[in-house]
Amino acid sequence: MKIATWNINGVRSRLDGALAWLRETGPDVACFQEIKCTDEAFPAEAFEALGYNVAVHGQKGFNGVAILSKRPLDEVAVKGLPGDEADTHSRYIEAVVPRPESHNGGVVRIANLYLPNGNPIGTDKFAYKLAWMRRLQEHVAGLLQLEEPLFIVGDFNVIPEPVDAKNPQAWANDALFQPETRAAFRSLVNLGLTDAVRACHPEPGVYTFWDYQAGAWQKDHGIRIDHVLMSPQATDRLQGAGIDKFTRSWEKPSDHVPVWVELAAA
DNA sequence: ATGCCTGCGGTTCGCAGA
Numbered sequence: 001m002k003i004a005t006w007n008i009n010g011v012r013s014r015l016d017g018a019l020a021w022l023r024e025t026g027p028d029v030a031c032f033q034e035i036k037c038t039d040e041a042f043p044a045e046a047f048e049a050l051g052y053n054v055a056v057h058g059q060k061g062f063n064g065v066a067i068l069s070k071r072p073l074d075e076v077a078v079k080g081l082p083g084d085e086a087d088t089h090s091r092y093i094e095a096v097v098p099r100p101e102s103h104n105g106g107v108v109r110i111a112n113l114y115l116p117n118g119n120p121i122g123t124d125k126f127a128y129k130l131a132w133m134r135r136l137q138e139h140v141a142g143l144l145q146l147e148e149p150l151f152i153v154g155d156f157n158v159i160p161e162p163v164d165a166k167n168p169q170a171w172a173n174d175a176l177f178q179p180e181t182r183a184a185f186r187s188l189v190n191l192g193l194t195d196a197v198r199a200c201h202p203e204p205g206v207y208t209f210w211d212y213q214a215g216a217w218q219k220d221h222g223i224r225i226d227h228v229l230m231s232p233q234a235t236d237r238l239q240g241a242g243i244d245k246f247t248r249s250w251e252k253p254s255d256h257v258p259v260w261v262e263l264a265a266a
Numbered sequence: 267a268t269g270c271c272t273g274c275g276g277t278t279c280g281c282a283g284a
Contacts, residue, residue: 157283214269223284
């Protein structure tokens with residue numbers, strides 16, 4: 001079973017690339033962030049034509065997340081991160097998905113998130129980011145009590161460690177690499193989660209984002225900010241994890257590339 | 267020190283991104 005996540009930076013302007021990527025890599029579950037459209041404007045039919053079932057939590061203009069699944073979604077459990085009724089940003093969707101027939105039953109729980117960027121530091125945007133991370137910690141702590149295979153995936157907007165940036169010093173004053181940001185991410189992982197890509201790829205130079213500006217891609221000035229975090233019950237089945245770096249060379253690319261994990265049947 | 271790109275809204279520039 002393959003589960004993938006991609007900050008697509010506008011699903012409508014990136015639809016052809018998204019469909020090509022799905023055809024080429026065939027994930028059982030694909031999570032998108034920054035779809036930048038309402039539920040009504042999401043091009044669900046194009047994905048359904050490839051055999052996917054679709055759950056969307058969008059909004060006008062920016063943010064927005066979606067889950068695609070080859071198997072019908074059992075339950076779209078949550079839309080919007082719990083813990084603040086006043087938060088109107090569409091940054092979180094959670095669903096329960098049956099595992100493939102070849103896995104002899106059972107389900108996985110998918111939490112797909114687009115964590116706030118938080119720049120510039122010292123503003124209410126950074127405070128919102130840290131508050132959002134505290135809310136996520138609370139919610140995930142509850143989910144872990146279910147003792148299910150749980151996948152928390154998406155654009156975390158967190159550079160966890162210096163090895164996760166080509167030039168760490170360039171991010172010293174950025175919300176993605178602040179001590180408070182990194183500490184909140186460590187606390188989340190320390191609930192008992194596994195960072196799938198880092199577990200499978202301890203080497204440096206593994207990035208998921210290259211800015212459009214200043215030739216970041218050509219200079220490999222990348223950062224690793226898109227992650228798959230797994231509960232123990234999910235990690236038990238981990239066979240591999242990787243990054244579809246090739247999409248960054250496409251025409252009209254997203255500035256992020258997909259991240260995926262492959263799971264054993266038992 | 268600043269902007270470099272890009273998508274989107276709603277009009278041709280501002281906002282958000284990271």
